[in-house]
Structure formats: C-alpha cells, structure tokens
Amino acid sequence: MSEAGKGTGGAVARELADALKRRAHELGFSLVGITSAAPSEHADFLRRWLAAERHGAMSYLAREDAVARRADLRGTLAGVRSVLVVAHEYFQEDAPGVPEDPSLAVIARYARGDDYHDVVKEKLDELARWLGERAGPVEGRAYVDTGPILERELATRAGLGWFGRNTMLIHPERGSYFFLGVLLLDLELAPDLPFIEDRCGTCRACLDACPTGALLGRDEDGAPVIDARRCISYLTIELRGSIPVELRPALGNRVFGCDICQEVCPWNERFARPAEEAAYGARPGLDGGRLLALAGRLLGVDEEGFGGLFRGSPLRRAKRSGLLRNVCVALGNWGSEEGVPLLVRALTDPSPLVRGHAAWALGKVATDPARAALSARLGTESDEAVTGEISSALADPRVS
Numbered sequence: 003m004s005e006a007g008k009g010t011g012g013a014v015a016r017e018l019a020d021a022l023k024r025r026a027h028e029l030g031f032s033l034v035g036i037t038s039a040a041p042s043e044h045a046d047f048l049r050r051w052l053a054a055e056r057h058g059a060m061s062y063l064a065r066e067d068a069v070a071r072r073a074d075l076r077g078t079l080a081g082v083r084s085v086l087v088v089a090h091e092y093f094q095e096d097a098p099g100v101p102e103d104p105s106l107a108v109i110a111r112y113a114r115g116d117d118y119h120d121v122v123k124e125k126l127d128e129l130a131r132w133l134g135e136r137a138g139p140v141e142g143r144a145y146v147d148t149g150p151i152l153e154r155e156l157a158t159r160a161g162l163g164w165f166g167r168n169t170m171l172i173h174p175e176r177g178s179y180f181f182l183g184v185l186l187l188d189l190e191l192a193p194d195l196p197f198i199e200d201r202c203g204t205c206r207a208c209l210d211a212c213p214t215g216a217l218l219g220r221d222e223d224g225a226p227v228i229d230a231r232r233c234i235s236y237l238t239i240e241l242r243g244s245i246p247v248e249l250r251p252a253l254g255n256r257v258f259g260c261d262i263c264q265e266v267c268p269w270n271e272r273f274a275r276p277a278e279e280a281a282y283g284a285r286p287g288l289d290g291g292r293l294l295a296l297a298g299r300l301l302g303v304d305e306e307g308f309g310g311l312f313r314g315s316p317l318r319r320a321k322r323s324g325l326l327r328n329v330c331v332a333l334g335n336w337g338s339e340e341g342v343p344l345l346v347r348a349l350t351d352p353s354p355l356v357r358g359h360a361a362w363a364l365g366k367v368a369t370d371p372a373r374a375a376l377s378a379r380l381g382t383e384s385d386e387a388v389t390g391e392i393s394s395a396l397a398d399p400r401v402s
Contacts, residue, residue: 004105036085040159042072043155047223056227088182117316143186177272211263255293338367
C-alpha cells in the first residue's frame with residue numbers, strides 16, 4: 003500500500019478496524035480498542051510527577067528522550083496514525099491460606115506464570131502480520147510495558163476503561179486484572195469513542211487498604227497519584243538497593259509485587275474471573291509456596307542458576323539478590339524460629355544486600371540462636387551497611 007493509500011476512507015477504515023478487532027478477540031484479548039495517535043494530554047502530569055521524584059530509582063522514566071516520546075508517539079514511530087490497544091486478563095485465584103498465612107510466600111498474580119511480555123507481544127506481532135496480509139505493507143511497532151508509552155492513557159482514549167484511584171485501568175465489566183499491549187500503526191483506522199467517566203465515585207477502598215500509604219488520591223486535575231517509593235511492587239521489584247527499614251514490616255509476606263489495591267476494588271470483587279490463558283497459570287511453588295522452600299531454592303543457586311530456575315518468568319526482574327532480600331524480610335515478618343537456619347545461611351551470602359536484610363530478619367525473630375549468629379557475624383562482616391544492620395538488630399531485638 004502506498005503512503006497516500008494509508009489514509010483510508012471512513013467506511014474502509016471502519017471495516018478494517020472492525021476486522022482487526024475481531025481477529026484480536028480470536029487471539030484471546032478480552033478488550034480491544036483503537037485510538038488516534040494524537041499527542042498525550044497527560045504529559046504535563048507526568049512531568050510534575052517526575053519533578054516530585056515519586057518515580058524513585060526508576061531513572062529511565064525521567065530521561066528527556068523518554069518523556070518526549072511518551073508525549074508524542076511520533077518519536078517512536080514517525081508515521082504513526084493509529085494505535086490498537088488490547089487487554090489480556092490474568093486473574094488467578096489465591097491458593098488456600100494466601101495471603102493470611104505468614105509462612106507462605108505471596109507473589110503477585112501476574113507473575114505466577116509465564117512472562118506476559120512474551121505472551122502478549124507474540125499475539126500483537128501476529129496481529130501485525132495479519133493486518134499486513136489484508137491491507138498491504140504496514141509498519142507497526144508492538145509494545146507490552148517495554149517502551150516509552152502511556153498505555154493507560156491510550157486505553158482510556160480507546161474506550162477500554164477509566165483511571166481508577168489505584169492508578170489501574172478499570173473496565174466496568176472486567177475489573178482491572180489485565181495486561182495492556184499497544185500496536186502503533188502507520189495506517190489510518192476508525193477510532194473508538196473514549197471512556198470519559200470516572201466510576202470510582204466516592205470509593206476509597208484502595209487508598210485505605212494500601213499498607214504503605216503509596217496511593218495519594220487524585221490531584222487537582224483528577225489524575226490518580228501514586229508515590230512509587232512507597233509501593234510494595236516498586237520496593238520488591240524495581241528497587242535494587244535496601245528496602246527502607248520503616249517500610250519492611252508493611253510488606254508482610256509479599257515477596258514479589260502486590261495485589262492489595264486490586265483485591266479490595268469493588269469492580270474486581272464483582273467481575274474478576276480466572277484467566278483463560280494457560281500461560282498465566284501458576285508454576286509449581288509460585289502459588290502460595292512455603293517461604294522456607296523458596297528461601298532454600300534461592301540460597302542454593304547463584305545468579306546464573308537463578309536465571310535458569312526462573313526462565314521465562316517475571317520473577318527474573320528482581321534478580322536473585324532482590325528476591326532473596328524480599329524473602330528475608332518476609333521471614334523476619336513471620337518471626338518464626340523455623341526460619342533461623344536459612345537466615346543464618348543468608349547472613350553469609352555473597353550479596354551484601356541479602357546479608358543486611360537477613361540481619362534485620364534475625365533481629366525480628368530475636369531468639370538466642372538468632373542473636374548468637376548476629377554476634378558471630380559482626381566480628382567478620384566487612385560491609386559497612388551490613389554491619390549497621392547487624393548492630394541495629396542486636397541493639398534492639400524488636401527492630402522495626
């Protein structure tokens with residue numbers, strides 16, 4: 003198709019759009035919409051959010067080129083004319099005892115199965131090929147949470163839902179347990195009507211339930227605000243360094259991500275349903291497995307072995323040291339002496355990050371063996387930060 007031919011007439015654009023959406027549904031996407039490639043209306047909010055440093059250590063979000071590309075999709079695909087937005091549901095029921103039993107490791111539902119980036123991207127690539135076979139040569143770029151794209155804004159513009167107070171995109175008949183994917187196209191397709199209502203109303207269940215106070219409500223323009231630096235998902239996945247001491251107790255037994263603000267949402271309580279995509283089914287040990295078992299698996303491998311252990315899983319994002327750090331915190335919050343032998347092993351781990359959090363956890367358990375291990379390690383530890391954690395744990399066994 004020539005460049006001039008890509009500006010299709012209204013009837014043709016609508017017919018092609020409808021066919022594309024039907025094909026997307028056939029591939030398993032529950033929600034599908036199309037919007038134009040108009041510049042972002044949320045760019046100013048993004049800049050204010052970044053200026054307030056609420057993105058924490060996610061410096062890649064603040065790169066000027068990335069901010070500019072989020073504001074204008076032409077920086078990513080020069081000839082972009084339309085955007086296809088899809089939603090892929092991933093909800094899974096919790097196993098018995100999750101999350102109430104503190105001896106169990108809670109992993110966010112989205113991360114219990116295969117990596118959604120691969121699953122959704124493959125389907126979007128298939129859509130692009132299908133479209134090219136019917137519309138002639140089409141340039142398309144597929145993104146699944148991997149590029150400088152404001153997916154949720156595009157989704158609202160494509161009619162898929164509204165921004166909830168929990169910052170999630172919520173659909174009135176599906177809730178919010180879905181991944182978003184976008185396909186940028188240099189082809190003009192008939193857009194769908196935007197979703198302009200805010201159906202959260204006066205509900206603040208997510209704000210009240212967030213254990214770290216990460217959700218800040220809406221700003222003066224009505225946009226939901228989150229302080230990522232306090233979000234459990236950020237703390238257990240994106241943060242590469244030490245988890246702030248004052249926030250560790252609030253993590254409970256959540257070792258990778260968090261679903262609390264979605265679990266309490268009335269729209270999910272009413273409409274969430276188990277995903278039909280088999281790839282999102284929980285892998286063995288990732289659906290409420292014992293903390294002790296997970297700790298043992300992690301302590302038994304190095305970083306390379308960790309990559310093999312969790313090949314094709316979202317858990318690789320945290321890296322071995324990050325996930326083991328989180329497990330140490332959960333063991334400390336559990337406070338059982340059953341975790342002491344594994345925490346003592348973690349106290350000699352090659353990673354100072356792991357050793358420091360193991361020291362904190364041993365201080366929380368505060369049994370005689372736990373304190374003896376801390377005292378012994380204090381005499382040989384060379385890392386200043388770890389020494390500080392050990393000293394704090396020994397000084398106050400109720401360290402919080």
